[in-house]
Amino acid sequence: VAVAEACAVTDARSMLAAILEVAEDGIYAMTLDGTIVAWNHGAERIYGYAAEQILGKPVSLLVPKDRNEEMATILAQIRRGETIEHLETIRLRSTGSPIEVWKWVAPTRDDRGHVTGAVAIVRDVTPIQQALRQTEESNAQLRSQEEMLRQALKALRKSHEEQKATQLQLIQSAKLESVGRLAAGVAHEVKNPLAIILMAAENLSAAIEAPDPDTAAALADIQDSVRRADSVIRGLLDFSTATDLTTQDEDVNEVLERAISLVRHALTKSKVTLVKEFEEGLPQVVLDRTKIEQVFVNLLINAIDAMPAAGGTLTVSSFRDQVTEVGPGIGHRRTDTLRIGQSVIVVTVEDTGTGIDEQAMARLFDPFFTTKPPGKGTGLGLAVCRSIIALHGGTIQMSNRAVGGARATVMFQSSRR
Numbered sequence: 001v002a003v004a005e006a007c008a009v010t011d012a013r014s015m016l017a018a019i020l021e022v023a024e025d026g027i028y029a030m031t032l033d034g035t036i037v038a039w040n041h042g043a044e045r046i047y048g049y050a051a052e053q054i055l056g057k058p059v060s061l062l063v064p065k066d067r068n069e070e071m072a073t074i075l076a077q078i079r080r081g082e083t084i085e086h087l088e089t090i091r092l093r094s095t096g097s098p099i100e101v102w103k104w105v106a107p108t109r110d111d112r113g114h115v116t117g118a119v120a121i122v123r124d125v126t127p128i129q130q131a132l133r134q135t136e137e138s139n140a141q142l143r144s145q146e147e148m149l150r151q152a153l154k155a156l157r158k159s160h161e162e163q164k165a166t167q168l169q170l171i172q173s174a175k176l177e178s179v180g181r182l183a184a185g186v187a188h189e190v191k192n193p194l195a196i197i198l199m200a201a202e203n204l205s206a207a208i209e210a211p212d213p214d215t216a217a218a219l220a221d222i223q224d225s226v227r228r229a230d231s232v233i234r235g236l237l238d239f240s241t242a243t244d245l246t247t248q249d250e251d252v253n254e255v256l257e258r259a260i261s262l263v264r265h266a267l268t269k270s271k272v273t274l275v276k277e278f279e280e281g282l283p284q285v286v287l288d289r290t291k292i293e294q295v296f297v298n299l300l301i302n303a304i305d306a307m308p309a310a311g312g313t314l315t316v317s318s319f320r321d322q323v324t325e326v327g328p329g330i331g332h333r334r335t336d337t338l339r340i341g342q343s344v345i346v347v348t349v350e351d352t353g354t355g356i357d358e359q360a361m362a363r364l365f366d367p368f369f370t371t372k373p374p375g376k377g378t379g380l381g382l383a384v385c386r387s388i389i390a391l392h393g394g395t396i397q398m399s400n401r402a403v404g405g406a407r408a409t410v411m412f413q414s415s416r417r
């Protein structure tokens with residue numbers, strides 16, 4: 001203790017006595033073997049022992065059994081003349097209940113500097129620690145509540161997005177319906193004149209015995225153009241009249257075989273290798289054979305068209321599966337045609353072609369969306385496929401394969417027999 005020179009020894013003693021008297025902390029002194037020899041009011045309040053109860057008793061009374069070793073270490077340190085700066089530990093009240101304390105212990109010395117014992121200062125931090133723990137707990141609670149709120153917000157956002165998507169779908173299908181009606185009307189009007197023009201052109205070229213090259217070319221052009229116009233018109237009619245289905249139980253593999261035989265020529269011409277992976281003994285599917293054939297032919301031709309000039313591999317698979325993932329037309333919404341867990345027959349058409357870029361992906365099924373040169377594609381193929389498949393209570397999806405190229409996936413509900 002730093003005391004000014006002028007301060008007499010008696011003053012120092014009375015100062016110490018005053019400190020012991022007013023200190024809120026517990027202060028006690030002990031001998032080197034741990035016998036308690038001084039005990040202030042603070043210690044009395046913290047430990048619950050009055051001075052006369054504890055003086056001459058071993059300090060181990062204050063120490064929980066499992067911390068006896070800690071006390072032994074402290075005494076050993078004191079004997080070496082070391083100070084214990086700040087120890088956070090547990091002690092016992094006279095009632096046996098534990099208290100959390102912070103402790104400082106310093107050795108006491110005689111005139112010659114020999115260590116005679118120690119003085120310990122003890123602060124009861126039980127209430128502080130409890131308050132700290134409570135704060136931490138309520139912080140954790142706050143955090144978890146915040147997390148719950150965040151989750152709820154996320155769920156809300158998601159359902160809002162879903163609602164918006166359904167609304168868009170509804171608007172889209174309403175639009176398509178009116179486009180379809182319009183198209184059907186126009187197609188009917190145009191179909192007959194086209195047939196007449198075609199017939200006339202054929203008659204003309206038959207009637208002219210040896211036409212000059214220009215006339216012959218012009219006649220051929222007329223016939224070509226009319227045929228192209230006719231195929232557009234037919235596509236439109238397909239699109240708008242897909243509603244008339246003639247269905248019966250069919251074997252999907254047979255329908256696939258027939259569709260493949262229709263594109264056999266295109267396969268050879270484009271040097272495309274065909275791989276068939278059909279699962280045997282699939283359950284039958286209720287479908288309109290001609291319409292589904294048309295869907296498969298469309299997908300096969302799309303795949304062939306996407307292949308590089310050097311050729312590629314076209315893999316057609318059929319298998320049974322269970323719906324596991326929510327997707328377009330799959331889920332729990334009223335407008336969804338397939339439910340999670342439902343048994344389905346799946347047909348996939350995979351190619352090793354260009355794949356589909358993100359912009360095209362969003363518009364593939366739009367009527368008249370095509371990336372093919374004028375005169376080559378009408379852009380009605382996938383739109384027709386989708387409306388036909390939807391009428392069958394199935395789904396159709398286009399995706400990119402991880403290995404490059406695209407995949408068409410068609411799912412049918414298997415007939416319940």
Ligand SMILES: Nc1ncnc2c1ncn2[C@@H]1O[C@H](COP(=O)(O)OP(=O)(O)OP(=O)(O)O)[C@@H](O)[C@H]1O
Nearest residue numbers: 302303306355370371372377378379380381382406
């Ligand atoms: N397997 C595929 N790989 C890459 N792109 C594809 C594939 N299938 C379709 N597409 C893209 O989708 C577009 C639309 O296809 P869709 O079948 O509707 O029309 P189309 O083939 O262009 O014309 P149509 O079928 O009327 O002759 C294609 O132009 C093409 O860009």
Ligand SMILES: [Mg+2]
Nearest residue numbers: 298302381382
């Ligand atoms: Mg197509």
